[in-house]
Amino acid sequence: MVVDVYTVEGKVKGQIELNETIFNAKINDVLIYELIKAANANLRQGTHDTRERSDVSGGGAKPWRQKGTGRARQGSIRAPQWKGGGVVFGPHPRNYRIELPKGIKQEAYRSLLSLKYKEGAVKVVEDFSVKSGKTKDIASIAKKLNVKKGVLITDSEDTMLKRAIRNIPWFVYNNVKRLSSRDIFYTQTVIITESAAKIINSKYAKGE
Structure with missing residues (x-):
């Protein structure tokens, strides 16, 4: 399938072939969900922790004798029912990471890119750079390309372009070698440079 290629001025300069198996595939909502769930899980640090009764300091002595006081029997002031006591079934450090099989991940990205294409959110632009590194x-x-909330996907790491874009809260930068499913899913416009589009055409093709 053929789509227009835009200049940085927002004018059509030519056309490019996009792989139909990537941008016009059958959309699998379940796979997109699994892809985003994995991305969200992999952002979690998992460093949360609580102290159980054995971790809380103090409480070695029995607060009062077992019988004869009229009060409920207690063995330690660090039991969970006491103020300052240990926590029952509280969270402990764990690894939330989810690794999707390569084939599932590829299929999920095809569904995600097809979803965005069918929404009319995919736009291909000529290769460009911002040598000044300035946000303005x-x-x-972005204004000339009519981007109000978007992600820019380039073919390689561009330090100056990355620097220029990082101060814009509604515009994010992605390298085609490390696509963020979250950035693509939650955005309104997916801007792909010509070179990046060619890499996507081969990298996410069926059987790759």
């Missing part, structure tokens, strides 16, 4: 320059380009 990339903001001007």
Whole structure:
């Protein structure tokens, strides 16, 4: 399938072939859900922790004798029912990471990119760079491309482009080698450079 290629001025300069198996595939909502769930889980640090009764200091002595006081029997002031006592079934450090099989991940990305294409959210632009590294320059380009909330996908790591874009809360930068499913899913416009589109055409093709 053929789509228009835009200049940074927002004008059509030519066309490019996009792989139909990637941008016009059958959308699998379950796989997209699994992809986003994995991305969310992998952001979690998992460093949460609580102290159980054996971890809380003090409480070695029995607070009062077993019988004869009229009060309920107690063995330690660090039991869970006491103020300052240990926590029952509280969270402990754990690894939340989810690794999807390569084939599932590829299929999920095909569904996600197809979803965005069918929403009319995919736009291919000519390869460009922002040598100044200034936010105002990339903001001007985004305005000409009619981007109100978007993700820019390039073919390689561009330090100056990354620097220019990082101060814009509604615009994020992605390298095609490390696509963020969250960035693509939650955005309104997916801007792909020509070179990045060619890499996507081969990287996410069926059988790769």
